[in-house]
Amino acid sequence: MSVTRPTANVTAALDKRPVMLASHNVWKVYGRGAEEVMAAGGGKPSAADLSAAGLIGAVRDASVEVKEGEIFIIMGLSGSGKSTLLRCMARLIEPTAGEVMFEGRNLLEATERELIEIRRHRMGMVFQHFALLPHLTVLENVAFPLSVQGRPKAEQRKRAQEMVDLVGLKGRENYYPRELSGGQQQRVGIARSLAVEPQIWFLDEPFSALDPLIRREMQQELMRLQNVLHKTIVFITHDFDEAIRLADRIAIMKDGEIIQIGTPEDLVTKPATDYVAEFTRDVQRSKVLSARTLMMPAGADTAAARKVAATAKIASFAADIVAAGRPFAVTDEDGAVIGQVTPAAVINLLAGRESAA
Missing domain, CATH: 3.40.50.300 (P-loop containing nucleotide triphosphate hydrolases)
Known part of the structure; x- marks a missing residue:
């Protein structure tokens, strides 16, 4: 998702x-x-x-x-x-x-x-190499920095379990690092670094x-x-x-x-x-540029048009505005209309043309 x-x-x-x-x-x-x-x-x-x-x-x-x-x-x-x-x-x-x-x-x-x-x-730190302790289970790895702090065992286990659940590893508490995929190992590293809040x-x-x-x-x-x-x-x-x-x-x-x-x-x-x-x-500009960047002054019928937030990335509504064939209203954080984006501007951006007007 x-x-x-x-x-x-x-x-x-x-x-x-x-x-x-x-x-x-x-x-x-x-x-x-x-x-x-x-x-x-x-x-x-x-x-x-x-x-x-x-x-x-x-x-x-x-x-x-x-x-x-x-x-x-x-x-x-x-x-x-x-x-x-x-x-x-x-x-x-x-x-x-x-x-x-x-x-x-x-x-x-x-x-x-x-x-x-x-x-x-x-401070929490996560590096490229996971540096998990191979002889400890997932739960024990996550609890390790808490043991270094000298926290009570029950508190260590409770906090470690909360972090394991948070990163989506519930049910793997008793696995060892060698039994996990690379992504799962990195989740353990993230959970461990978050354990100390x-x-x-x-x-x-x-x-x-x-x-x-x-x-x-x-x-x-x-x-x-x-x-x-x-x-x-x-x-x-x-x-x-x-x-x-x-x-x-x-x-x-x-x-x-x-x-x-x-x-x-x-x-x-x-x-x-x-x-x-x-x-x-080489960045896909539609994923970076926002509606605010492409907008122009609102037209006479903009108030009735579909609305997009000024901060919305072009890629998030490009297909919809091209299919609609009409401008979308651009709104600020309070919902007020501050301009419009036209299908032509979006098409020009997607085509890599210098002008998006």
Whole structure:
């Protein structure tokens, strides 16, 4: 069954939410003498400076803000720095410079003991490799982080069972990882990371090792869970189709730098650089662009026309509007008509013509 994103105006809704996690001018430079080169470059050495010193700028001057309850995707090709940035934001590795703010506090100033407590109680992590414990059952794997926290056995079992049910594995509590499919194993990993009720959830290419059909199923599962749990999620992928399916906003990285941050629609319609334009070139625009993007002023009979939300993706009503052969009214979040979309505009978009008017 298809799970869709909420139809509220994403940008306006996000603007009102508090920032849960932020990186400010984060650098991760590998090689001897990195701190000295950073200082000599005024805290912002060029790529040429780093190369001349034999250093690798895995992350360079990266600043992002992740709002409460959003799915924020960091994407780029292999070697772009996306996974390194995630690990800096979770402080799994130490940034060379910059700040990482979690709920208003700089994580780089936290002690090792404080970090352990934060990770145990407030952060969830799922990586590409499931890392399930092979000698433990599904239920025991899910309960494992709770046992590390020292929670009572009965509480562990109750919470683990709730998570197993949530991810659709009821009836497989006593299976071992070897008895599960890849998608089922990934569900166990997701359930385990959710067991501690994290405030922020880090997902580093969690579905990239799965077959395409299972991967699509897991993407739908993630959206179902998000519609229920409303977690703050930082998600890493190199797949733009996956990103546009899941993201509230996307940051595109190249050579350690963040090139552009925006909604999927922003990146497709207003690419900041040729690189972003090339990155998004083959995207099915009807799956990304909304009715608001194609709409024109309402006609005299628009009020009586079929209505679609301004945030509705063109693909969701393209067949209907072409079959109807007449404009659809576009409405805002309050149901007021703010314009219309014509069949010609939709047909031009589907045909890949420059003008959708």
